[in-house]
Amino acid sequence: MGCDDQQNAAKSSLRIQDIAVLMQDHCRMLDPAKVERIINEFVQGGPERMQLVSDFDYTITKQRTEDGSVVPSSFGIFNACQSLPESFKTESDKLYHKYRPIEIDPHMPIPEKVQYMVEWWTKSGALTTGFPFDQSEIDQIASKYKNALRDRTHEFFADLQRLGIPTLVFSAGLGNSVVSLLRQANVMHPNVKVVSNFLQFRNGLLDGFQQPMIHTFNKNETVLDGSEYYNLVHTRDHIIVMGDSLGDADMASGVPASSHIIKIGFLFDHVEANMDKYMKTFDIVLVDDQTMDVPRALLALIEKQHQLKQQSTAQSSR
Ligand SMILES: C[n+]1cn([C@@H]2O[C@H](COP(=O)(O)OP(=O)(O)O)[C@@H](O)[C@H]2O)c2nc(N)[nH]c(=O)c21
Numbered sequence: 001m002g003c004d005d006q007q008n009a010a011k012s013s014l015r016i017q018d019i020a021v022l023m024q025d026h027c028r029m030l031d032p033a034k035v036e037r038i039i040n041e042f043v044q045g046g047p048e049r050m051q052l053v054s055d056f057d058y059t060i061t062k063q064r065t066e067d068g069s070v071v072p073s074s075f076g077i078f079n080a081c082q083s084l085p086e087s088f089k090t091e092s093d094k095l096y097h098k099y100r101p102i103e104i105d106p107h108m109p110i111p112e113k114v115q116y117m118v119e120w121w122t123k124s125g126a127l128t129t130g131f132p133f134d135q136s137e138i139d140q141i142a143s144k145y146k147n148a149l150r151d152r153t154h155e156f157f158a159d160l161q162r163l164g165i166p167t168l169v170f171s172a173g174l175g176n177s178v179v180s181l182l183r184q185a186n187v188m189h190p191n192v193k194v195v196s197n198f199l200q201f202r203n204g205l206l207d208g209f210q211q212p213m214i215h216t217f218n219k220n221e222t223v224l225d226g227s228e229y230y231n232l233v234h235t236r237d238h239i240i241v242m243g244d245s246l247g248d249a250d251m252a253s254g255v256p257a258s259s260h261i262i263k264i265g266f267l268f269d270h271v272e273a274n275m276d277k278y279m280k281t282f283d284i285v286l287v288d289d290q291t292m293d294v295p296r297a298l299l300a301l302i303e304k305q306h307q308l309k310q311q312s313t314a315q316s317s318r
Pocket residue numbers: 055056057058059073075076079092095096100103120121124170171172173216219245
């Protein structure tokens with residue numbers, strides 16, 4: 001490509017109908033023109049303005065595996081550890097059955113739910129106290145699920161690392177399981193930060209979770225305020241958000257209002273019943289897509305333009 005061609009390519013904008021992955025039947029968008037506009041902004045802004053924020057359970061892990069086996073959640077991995085006292089398991093189940101219906105109650109206002117969630121995480125932390133525990137137990141169970149990450153997760157995290165895009169994995173679950181799985185899958189690169197609830201130890205015994213508590217309704221960038229990660233990303237105003245639950249769409253709250261955000265929602269359960277809400281909440285809804293192909297395609301467009309710009313700068317400075 002000559003210099004002029006390269007400069008023209010660098011300026012021309014992309015049309016959504018030319019982005020093949022977004023034209024697949026299972027890829028739905030309420031407002032394709034908005035997605036097209038933001039993709040063009042991402043592409044023009046380049047990798048240095050990008051950040052990625054992703055949920056963990058059933059967003060990085062698969063919602064459906066080929067052999068039909070169920071992937072446990074991060075708390076589920078911990079609960080499967082053999083050394084946990086029997087009383088822990090029964091009490092923890094009781095809490096789940098009490099609080100989970102509140103968490104997903106469509107009628108209760110969020111401020112009221114927040115109190116209950118704080119109560120749940122606090123009681124769960126109190127239960128996770130006073131007995132010995134070894135991280136290797138989590139590692140052993142997590143190792144069984146390192147292949148249960150979405151197809152092309154490895155490539156996706158390699159893309160993010162190569163482009164230097166800060167990547168936040170947010171989980172209101174258990175951070176020890178999240179990090180263990182990401183490490184064993186070889187995707188825990190230096191640009192990846194996990195914000196979650198981590199086990200705390202005192203005198204060799206478990207002592208609940210470390211602060212700050214991350215629960216369903218504060219799982220967003222406001223909990224990062226003033227932190228090292230916040231300082232790293234607060235000027236990165238081009239954001240990809242990925243999640244499988246409706247609440248995940250708010251994970252970037254707390255970033256400047258002028259930011260441009262593309263929210264990708266992975267929908268698998270009760271597709272028809274959930275479709276309307278997902279379409280209103282996420283910019284791109286992927287129905288039973290167990291891959292990272294769509295977010296990877298966005299990164300590929302950003303990278304291609306970035307390379308063109310670099311080549312044309314190199315040529316014009318000759
Ligand atoms: C305190 N607590 C919370 N949860 C659930 O863990 C989930 C973690 O939240 P999340 O990180 O948003 O994960 P998601 O991808 O599954 O949405 C919450 O939505 C709760 O339903 C919990 N689940 C179990 N098994 N045990 C617990 O103690 C516990």
